[in-house]
Amino acid sequence: MAIVGATGAVGTRMIKMVEESKLHVKSVKMLASKRSAGTKVKYNGEELTVEETTPDSFDGIDLALFSVGGSVSKKFAPEAVKRGAVVIDNTSAFRMDPDVPLVVPEVNSEALKEHHGIIANPNCSTIQMVMALEPIREKYGLSRVIVTTLQAVSGAGNRATQELLDESRASLDGKEYKPEVLPVKGDKKHYQQAFNVLPQIDVFEEDGYTHEEWKMIHETKKIMCGGDMNSDDIQVTATCSRVPVPVAHSESVYFDVLDKNATVEGIRDAIRNFDGDILQDDPDNQIYPQPINAEGKKDTFVGRIRPDQENKGSFHLWNVSDNLLKGAAWNSVEIAEYLDEMDLLRV
Ligand code: A2P
Structure with missing residues (x-):
């Protein structure tokens, strides 16, 4: 090979x-x-x-x-x-x-x-999202997904990770640092990522969405809707951001299921029994997925599962996975x- x-x-x-x-x-x-x-x-x-x-x-x-x-x-x-x-x-x-x-x-x-x-x-952020959503889709059906990502810098390559580390050190030492890689190596402007969040991953395309956001939309449909990247069986929309974390992406996912009798416990069970997912969802004991614990692991970690208080059949979850491994x-x-x-x- x-x-x-x-x-x-x-x-x-x-x-x-x-x-x-x-x-x-x-x-x-x-x-x-x-x-x-x-x-x-x-x-x-x-x-x-x-x-x-x-x-x-x-x-x-x-x-x-x-x-x-x-x-x-x-x-x-x-x-x-x-x-x-x-x-x-x-x-x-x-x-x-x-x-x-x-x-x-x-x-x-x-x-x-x-x-x-x-x-x-697929794109790293798509992979961990469909890993979290597939057991739910299999059990309850899925009609809509709204995701906000908090992505690690290593997704932009080794140079981006080095830039975050050098920039963080320079910032703590009160020194000047001129970013040259993030948010996007080939784009017109570069911004400080250390101690900052950048709502841009990849270049901007039509309707104000970035290429990364379009990837999440089309790839999720292609994977979950039988190969049709334009399917309207599942509606998907995304906001992608880069956070000053070296490895492992986090995602806040809001979703609607078809079965309005779906419960948080039922969703937890589905995730617990799905190969490749690990449920970390115990608010009483402050257990939830975090990037520093996911780094180096092959699994997708899922937690913070909770119902929308005003819309039956709508839920939130939080998922984290090593973008360089499962991603x-x-x-x-x-x-x-x-x-x-x-x-x-x-x-
Ligand atoms: P090289 O180390 O020789 O530049 P990253 O995502 O961390 O930036 O890594 C990109 C990878 O793609 C590196 O292994 C890099 O090799 C490789 N690469 C870049 N350009 C080419 C090319 N023209 N042909 C083959 N490999 C390439």
Whole structure:
């Protein structure tokens, strides 16, 4: 197999997830850009040399996990498939392509059967939200979702995390710091993230929504409504913000269920019994999900479940998950495990 982007924030976690996985891996090729060719990364205690990614890097590869920029995926993923590899891509490059399944294995693994070589890993904030909502949808039906995210800086890559740390130190020392990465590396302006909240993730698009917000809307529908990114079976709207947290996103989710007899205890039970979710919901003992406790874990943590006092069938929940693991590296490796189990690890 190959890991493309093996030196990045997600790529380094992918290596760890592959080490811990059930996959029968013969060898792993570590790929990145020319910049880091020749550097070493560790895999199962062994030092492996990072190579520059070229089309020929994929000769003899059965499975390629990509975590690079969208333009790099667009260039190399089809080359990998041409050479017989199944690609699991972590960027938004192919997510809305009707021929590309967008998969969270616990929610829609059946969609894997339709793959033609490329499988897309959803956006991190979408993954943890559908993980929290799917058991509720299965039990009570779901008609509307309103989400506000509080996202960690590592979602914007290693440079963004470094910027938050340097900026925090500079701010405490009363020194000047000129941000160059956040909120969006390629955008016109950069703002201080340390001790601040930025209501912008990714660039602005139509109707005043950011690309991240549109991703949450369309990806949630594609995953939960049988592949239809424009379905109106579930209404979804989102506000995405970045908070000064290194790892693990939090989300405040307000939702309407179809079954108006749904109860908080029933929702708790559904979440408790869903693979990959952990219920942390005990207000009397101040138990609720928090980013610092979720970092390094593969699960989605759910709590603060409570009813809207004025609208029957409407509820709030709070969910937290490691954006680099279930939100990215672990979900990708888990897709690979499902493909293997379903005998679909071939083009
Ligand atoms: P490199 O370390 O050589 O720049 P992050 O999300 O943390 O910014 O990481 C991005 C990952 O994508 C890194 O591993 C980076 O490698 C890799 N990458 C960036 N550009 C390319 C490219 N043109 N070809 C292959 N890998 C790339």
